[in-house]
Amino acid sequence: MSPPATAIHARTIAVFLTAFATLFGLDALLFRTRLYLSILEPGSTTGLFELTLRSERQAQAENGDNLVVTLGDSRFGYLPRLANELKPRSGYVFRSAGVAGSDPRSWYYMLRDLDPTARRYRAIVFGVDDYDDEDTYIDHDEDMRALHYAIVRLRLADAVDFTSSFRTWRSRWEAVRGIFLKGFVLQRDVQAFLSHPAKRIDEVRLNRRGFAYWTYTYDEDPRSLAGLQIDWAAWKASFPPSADPVQLNTVKHSLLRPVAPQTGHFAEFRRRWYGRILDRYRGSRTKIIFARLARGPVVRPDSLVRKKSASIREFASRPNVYLCAEHAFDSLERPELFKDAVHLNREGCARFSRMLVEEVAAILGKP
Amino acid sequence: MLFNTPQFFLFLAAALVLFHAAPRAGRKYILLAASYFFYATWNPKFLALLFTLTAIDYSAGMALERFARKKLILIVSLAANLGFLGFFKYYNFLAANLAALLGRPMRSFWLDIVLPLGISFHTFQSMSYVVDVYRGEQRAIRNPIDYALFICFFPQLVAGPIVRAREFFRDLLDRRPPNGGDISRGLFLLVLGLTKKMAFADPFAILADGYFSNTAGAPGRLTAWSGVLAFGLQIYFDFSGYTDMAIGMAKLLGFHFPVNFRRPYLASSITEFWRRWHISLSRWLRDYLYIPLGGNRRGAATTYRNLMLTMLLGGLWHGASWNFVIWGGYHGVWLSLERMARGDRPAGQERSWWYPLQALATFGLVLIGWVFFRAKDLPESLYILRQMFTGAPGRILIEPWHWGLAAVSLAVALAEEQFDWLERLAQAPGWAYATALTALWFCIEIFGVVDVSIPFVYFQF
Numbered sequence: 001m002s003p004p005a006t007a008i009h010a011r012t013i014a015v016f017l018t019a020f021a022t023l024f025g026l027d028a029l030l031f032r033t034r035l036y037l038s039i040l041e042p043g044s045t046t047g048l049f050e051l052t053l054r055s056e057r058q059a060q061a062e063n064g065d066n067l068v069v070t071l072g073d074s075r076f077g078y079l080p081r082l083a084n085e086l087k088p089r090s091g092y093v094f095r096s097a098g099v100a101g102s103d104p105r106s107w108y109y110m111l112r113d114l115d116p117t118a119r120r121y122r123a124i125v126f127g128v129d130d131y132d133d134e135d136t137y138i139d140h141d142e143d144m145r146a147l148h149y150a151i152v153r154l155r156l157a158d159a160v161d162f163t164s165s166f167r168t169w170r171s172r173w174e175a176v177r178g179i180f181l182k183g184f185v186l187q188r189d190v191q192a193f194l195s196h197p198a199k200r201i202d203e204v205r206l207n208r209r210g211f212a213y214w215t216y217t218y219d220e221d222p223r224s225l226a227g228l229q230i231d232w233a234a235w236k237a238s239f240p241p242s243a244d245p246v247q248l249n250t251v252k253h254s255l256l257r258p259v260a261p262q263t264g265h266f267a268e269f270r271r272r273w274y275g276r277i278l279d280r281y282r283g284s285r286t287k288i289i290f291a292r293l294a295r296g297p298v299v300r301p302d303s304l305v306r307k308k309s310a311s312i313r314e315f316a317s318r319p320n321v322y323l324c325a326e327h328a329f330d331s332l333e334r335p336e337l338f339k340d341a342v343h344l345n346r347e348g349c350a351r352f353s354r355m356l357v358e359e360v361a362a363i364l365g366k367p
Numbered sequence: 368m369l370f371n372t373p374q375f376f377l378f379l380a381a382a383l384v385l386f387h388a389a390p391r392a393g394r395k396y397i398l399l400a401a402s403y404f405f406y407a408t409w410n411p412k413f414l415a416l417l418f419t420l421t422a423i424d425y426s427a428g429m430a431l432e433r434f435a436r437k438k439l440i441l442i443v444s445l446a447a448n449l450g451f452l453g454f455f456k457y458y459n460f461l462a463a464n465l466a467a468l469l470g471r472p473m474r475s476f477w478l479d480i481v482l483p484l485g486i487s488f489h490t491f492q493s494m495s496y497v498v499d500v501y502r503g504e505q506r507a508i509r510n511p512i513d514y515a516l517f518i519c520f521f522p523q524l525v526a527g528p529i530v531r532a533r534e535f536f537r538d539l540l541d542r543r544p545p546n547g548g549d550i551s552r553g554l555f556l557l558v559l560g561l562t563k564k565m566a567f568a569d570p571f572a573i574l575a576d577g578y579f580s581n582t583a584g585a586p587g588r589l590t591a592w593s594g595v596l597a598f599g600l601q602i603y604f605d606f607s608g609y610t611d612m613a614i615g616m617a618k619l620l621g622f623h624f625p626v627n628f629r630r631p632y633l634a635s636s637i638t639e640f641w642r643r644w645h646i647s648l649s650r651w652l653r654d655y656l657y658i659p660l661g662g663n664r665r666g667a668a669t670t671y672r673n674l675m676l677t678m679l680l681g682g683l684w685h686g687a688s689w690n691f692v693i694w695g696g697y698h699g700v701w702l703s704l705e706r707m708a709r710g711d712r713p714a715g716q717e718r719s720w721w722y723p724l725q726a727l728a729t730f731g732l733v734l735i736g737w738v739f740f741r742a743k744d745l746p747e748s749l750y751i752l753r754q755m756f757t758g759a760p761g762r763i764l765i766e767p768w769h770w771g772l773a774a775v776s777l778a779v780a781l782a783e784e785q786f787d788w789l790e791r792l793a794q795a796p797g798w799a800y801a802t803a804l805t806a807l808w809f810c811i812e813i814f815g816v817v818d819v820s821i822p823f824v825y826f827q828f
Contacts, residue, residue: 012551015797019804026809173373174817183812190813195767 024181031182037152039200041189042207045148049099049106053153055212056097056114063093066367067120068360071107072127074100075293077344081216082353090361092122096215099149103140104273105165106149111277113153118280123287123364125356126274131292131326132307133267137260140269141167147178151185154178165272167265220346223247225297226336230255232301250341255296262306270311278318289363290315291324291356294348297338324359368408369820370612371564378405379616382521386620391542395516398620405521406484413483416451417519423447424493425514428500428507437501444497448490455482460687485525487684487828489518491651496532498655505532513539522616526609526825528627528647538622545621552793555800556615559789562807562815563608564823567772569816571601574764579741582751587761591754592734594764598741599734600773603632605824606645625650630780632733635725637701638714640733652681663706670706675699685740685828690748694739701732772814 030036040047060067070076076098083094097110104126115121144166147154154162156179163176178185193200225247227240237251281288290312315321329352337348344352368375382401389397407414427444431437462476469475496517499505508514517535518524545553578585578594585594607628614624631644641649657677663670675696682695705714719725735752742748754761765773783789792803811817 009547009550011797012547012554015551015801016554016804018797018801019808022801022805023808023812026805027812177817181812183809184817187813187815187817191766191768194771 027181027183031152031186036186036190039193039204040152040186041192041200042203042211044189045099045101045145046151046186046189049102049110049149050152051207051211052097052099052215053110053114055215056095058212059093059095060114060120063095066092066122067095068092068123068125068364069095069097069114069121070125070127070356071096071102071110072098072293073102074098075129075342076127077220077293077349078127078353078356079218079220079349080353081218082350083357086354086357086361090357091367092357092361092364094357094360098127101145102149103143103146104270104277105140105143105146108273108277108280109150109153109158111280115286118284118286121286122367123289123360124277124281125289125291125360127291127293128312129293129295130307131290131312131323132310133264133270133312134306135260135262135264135266137257139167139265141165141265142171144171144174147175147185151178151182154182156180220344220349221339222346223339224336224345224347225251225338225340228297228335230298232304247340254341255298255300259304259306262308264308267309267311271314274311274315278315278321281320282318284320286320287364288315288321289324289360290322291359292326292329294329294332294337294344294352296333296341297335299333322363324356324363328359329355368405369822369826370609371561371823372820378408383619387544391544394542395512395539398520399512399516402516402519402521402524406519406524409484410481413481416483416486417489420448420451420490420493421511421515421518424497424518425508425511427497428514429509431497431500432507441497441501445494448494448497452486452490455480455486457683457687482827484826488527488529489524491648491684492527492529492532493518495529495651495655499532508532508536520617520622522613522620522622523624526606526613526823526828527645528610528613528624529651530624530647534625535622541621543621545619548794549618549621549623551800553615553618555793555804556611556618558615558804558807560608560611560613560615562810563604563611565815565817566807566810567776567814568601568604568608569821570769570772570814571597571604572821573816574769575601575741578764579743582742582747582754585761585764586754586758588755588758589763590761591751591758595734595738595741595751595755597765597769599632599730599737600776602737602740602824603628604776609823609825630784632730633726633780633784634729635718635722636705636714636729637698637732638705638709640729641698641702642714648681648684652677656680667707671703674702674706678702689745690739690742693745693748694736697736697739768814 037050040050042048042051056069070078070080076096078094078096080094080096087093097107097114099106102110107126111124147162150162159176159179162179163172166172166175183190223244225240225243227238228243228251229238230236230251231238235256237256239248239251278288312323316323332344332348332352332355337344337351339345339348368378378401382397385397385401386394403414403417406417424444424447427440430440434440458480459477462478463473466473466475496505496508496514500507508517513536516539517530517532520535523530575594575598578590578597582591582594585591610627614627617624625647627646629643629646631640634640634643657673660673660676661669662673676699678695678699679692680695682691682693682698685691685694735755738751738755739745739748742751779789788795792800795803
């Protein structure tokens, strides 16, 4: 006699629930423990983020109590090695936890694990393009790179919070799926590992040994845009004869770009994520400092700049939050100090590193 | 709404809930409404076409039982179906050939025609019904709702399997709700099909699309073979994955569709390949084309002619291009040659010791055929074939992890061939069923293409 239909339905439901629980367990075993994370691709977004975090954790143990950490994207072109040459004068050790392409959303999760007690640093310095908020064509809310940077740091408890920070349902679905089953986010990493496992293990070993040293001793590209001129009325740029395609492209996309519609999304994004970071450090001894970075080799005219709000200036009213002088780094806004339209070159980074130390030390005072 | 999107699964969940909550007599109305909604999400304008074809063939079925001039009714019905199919699918093909013949610009008689979704499938299904009624093998369906559902049933509306009327109405009129075994097997097939599509077909689709979108930019023997192999694996996993999902969904709704694929790449001859590949189409072509043409009953020459005609038309059914005709002809030639070599003996039922070589050779021949199927035109097909046989070595496009996927699927296929265990897995002990589901989901998680929805290959037909 065959079993009744309800018993078969109950069995099917039990089988599906068991299968899902097993899948979740398998995923957790691989991606929530060191099992796979110890062999992440060092050059991937996740791998770079994790290597940086690891290297900064080590630096916490090796350096004294006067640590200043900086967070920013690739535009925050300063070199801790040069900044630390001024340690005898400033009294502070500078470290960088910034990762190219990252944003305040990923920094929040980075800091949560880098500084769990919110007391480890004397100051955290954020490099920002402007203290005012101008929407560009980059939609920060929808930037899925945040999921890839922070995936290892994300916990189940972040599901609602992190997911709801994306605007569209499609991105939210991608985010929630990744938080519950991290393999979805790390699948390309796994596929590459399965293709060349020995090569990966070698790369991981090499990076474990050398990453901290390479990044600390890194020196920026000496190329420059010296000779760049922009005729804003004619909307035309004249390049030096040696300009390469990257330089041409970045000038076109970053400087000669039309004004984007001002939606207020960027201000909202900054308020949300910097706001959360500041909330973590409320009442802490750690000071939060914002530095307005040099805007570019040529500054866009005021007629092309829209500023409807100033979230960073608003933060300055909170205790423990400081802004570097707004025009402190304006002297770097020269073509000969930029390697392309957005990044400082070797000389620019060197000057900026020293100027930043002066500014931060002035805010922090003697240790 | 593609089968591999979250939107479709929301739609399916809603349809299943409504179906199972409704009284038995009302369930077909739910299915009909869901099917029309599903079709309308693609392009609601073409609902009118679906209604028209449904009305014509429903009326033809009724008329065939009432009136004496059966042949005329049959011709009118077939002409209507083929007329719509011909206009939407083949008009521009014919127009372009006519223009070329007259020495005029290619687009002289061109019309901007959108190919209605699934038209090749539902017209064939509809025609088979009318022919069956004409032959007296099927009673005319009295209830227009029943007939409409036969034409537009959403699990198989877009890409089959092409179901015979008696198979469909047996389940519909029986009104028996799906039993526990159906639900269990249906859900398993749904997951299996989705895995085949997302974790196996789509990664190979990315490779194949990359190669076929710029064949001139990727010369070389190994490059061409690996690009074609990628497409061969893509189309199998894609279509059989879709079919598994369709059969699985049908089971969840109380319908039992015939199997459409039986591990075709393990075939030891082209004849056997066609008994394992797209079985519902092969069966349709056999019953409504090959046998009416005389089949193999009128001597060798007629048999070869019939084989060639069937395969040429079968090729053309796939798409309006000479490449599909050549693809069909290519298979027709091999079928004829095998028939010639075999005589009246049935095609390889028993495996000989050299079966692995036969299977490998057959797979190679099928891959060569796929070149015509996938390349955009004849010159590109010939270029790829030249690269495959006379090109410089080039580089292999397939990454080691892709080989791993292919090896896993080969192992599963060999085990399935021997033990037929996949179908029975749903009745296996709970831990075995759960382990299989976990393995399938894990494949989707690690290998599935989840950033983009790659359309099913056969949705374009």
